Amino acid sequence: MPSYKPKYPKIVEIEGVDASPFPRKMSISTDESRYNTSINTSGKPLTIYKGKSNPYIDYQNVDLLLSLQHPRSEGYDEMCFYVMGQVKEMLFKGLHFELFNAREQIKDNKISNSIEILNRATNFVKYIADAWDVLSTIKTEGFNEFRDYLGTASGQLSFMYRHVEFILGNKSVKMASAHKNVPHVWPEIENSLKTPSLYDEIIFYLCREGYNITEDALQRDWSKTYKMNKSVKNAWLSVYQEPTNENLLFQLAESLITFDEQFSIYRWRHFVLVKKIIGYKSGTGGSSGVEWLEKVTKHHFFPELWDIRSEL
Ligand code: HEM
Numbered sequence: 001m002p003s004y005k006p007k008y009p010k011i012v013e014i015e016g017v018d019a020s021p022f023p024r025k026m027s028i029s030t031d032e033s034r035y036n037t038s039i040n041t042s043g044k045p046l047t048i049y050k051g052k053s054n055p056y057i058d059y060q061n062v063d064l065l066l067s068l069q070h071p072r073s074e075g076y077d078e079m080c081f082y083v084m085g086q087v088k089e090m091l092f093k094g095l096h097f098e099l100f101n102a103r104e105q106i107k108d109n110k111i112s113n114s115i116e117i118l119n120r121a122t123n124f125v126k127y128i129a130d131a132w133d134v135l136s137t138i139k140t141e142g143f144n145e146f147r148d149y150l151g152t153a154s155g156q157l158s159f160m161y162r163h164v165e166f167i168l169g170n171k172s173v174k175m176a177s178a179h180k181n182v183p184h185v186w187p188e189i190e191n192s193l194k195t196p197s198l199y200d201e202i203i204f205y206l207c208r209e210g211y212n213i214t215e216d217a218l219q220r221d222w223s224k225t226y227k228m229n230k231s232v233k234n235a236w237l238s239v240y241q242e243p244t245n246e247n248l249l250f251q252l253a254e255s256l257i258t259f260d261e262q263f264s265i266y267r268w269r270h271f272v273l274v275k276k277i278i279g280y281k282s283g284t285g286g287s288s289g290v291e292w293l294e295k296v297t298k299h300h301f302f303p304e305l306w307d308i309r310s311e312l
Contacts (some may be wrong), residue, residue: 002076002142014067016052024058051264075145077138084135085155087129092160095124099167103198106205111248118255122262129266132273143277147284159185168263168301169197171224176223193223199302202252203232209249211235226301233304240312256303257305267297 029037029285037046049055057063062113071078077143098121105114112161155161168178171193179189200222209211214231239249271293283289300306 003135004076005074005217006071006076006079008071008079012063012067016103017063017067018053018061019064021064024053024061025054026058043061071146072149073146075142077142078146078149080134081138081143081146082229084131088131089158089160090210091124091131092126092164095121095128096160096163098124099164103167103201106201109205109208111205111252111273115251115255118252118259122255122259125259125262125266126234129262129269132269136273136276138277140277140279147278150284152284154287155286156246156281156283156287159189166195167198169199170299170301171223171225173223196222197226199226199256203229206232206235206249207282211238224264226303228303228307233307236304236308237311240308251269253305256302260301260305264297267293267299271297 045089053063069079069082071082083169098117102114102117102121105117110218156175156176159182162175162179166189167173175191175195176193179185200217203213203217207218211234213235214229217229217232236253239247239253245251271290274293275290278289280291281289283292287293
């Protein structure tokens with residue numbers, strides 16, 4: 001455990017912050033207005049603003065964002081844990097946005113757009129997994145200094161993470177139900193639970209393209225986790241008969257499996273980090289901890305794409 005105690009540099013007087021989460025009013029600029037400004041400033045950065053804010057702060061509510069870090073213990077490592085937790089929530093939001101839009105493009109039969117978006121989504125996952133590098137500098141004793149202050153808070157209660165799992169087809173009525181009592185979060189979690197996932201939409205597309213997909217993959221209870229389907233596997237096997245750059249479905253499948261590969265690495269790194277920090281102690285969220293996490297690391301979102309490898 002660090003023998004030193006944290007000292008918190010004061011950044012924002014939080015009493016003065018506009019706590020509204022809504023977008024703030026801002027003017028827009030144009031090439032012409034920017035050019036005129038640079039003439040007026042003789043090419044130097046603008047440093048004088050009216051009012052009590054500036055456009056950079058207002059664009060992303062930065063003062064509000066930087067007022068939301070409240071470590072609760074005397075432990076040095078809690079600030080690192082707190083900030084990285086929030087950063088990960090933001091990255092899950094960015095990732096979910098990409099997956100949501102990849103699904104929209106599939107619905108519109110725009111496969112190459114979807115591939116482009118999935119490529120960014122994969123990079124998001126790599127970035128999220130790299131965040132474990134920072135968290136892995138927390139030692140067991142350092143974590144113990146603030147663990148009690150988490151109460152029963154746990155990453156498993158992350159609704160943003162649950163949206164990511166659900167849009168990828170890893171549905172769970174039980175995990176969703178943890179948010180039932182939160183009226184401003186539950187409706188969208190429930191909606192996400194009951195809506196066909198990105199992969200379900202890809203299966204509909206395979207069907208639209210003339211692949212023989214059986215009814216059980218086209219009409220089912222969407223709140224259940226996707227399970228391997230023989231007709232979907234056969235469709236992918238046909239797609240893989242032509243493994244070329246010109247075959248968009250082949251390119252899509254490769255983007256999907258690369259995404260899944262990176263997500264597995266993300267899960268695995270979390271599991272290993274947890275084992276390193278808390279060993280076999282129970283989780284704060286009520287689970288057995290690493291034993292439970294080891295089980296979830298085995299999940300693949302697109303099972304047929306893994307299964308066909310041994311037949312190619
Ligand atoms: C660095 C110290 C961390 C430890 C020791 C830790 C430990 C655990 C444990 C034991 C679980 C199992 C559920 C339970 O709590 O009973 C869990 C689940 C989870 N944790 Fe962490 N965690 C850490 C950091 C994080 C961070 C920073 C995030 C990102 C926000 C995160 C995201 C998650 C998620 C999303 C789950 C649920 C996994 C699933 O549903 O598949 N964890 N964690």
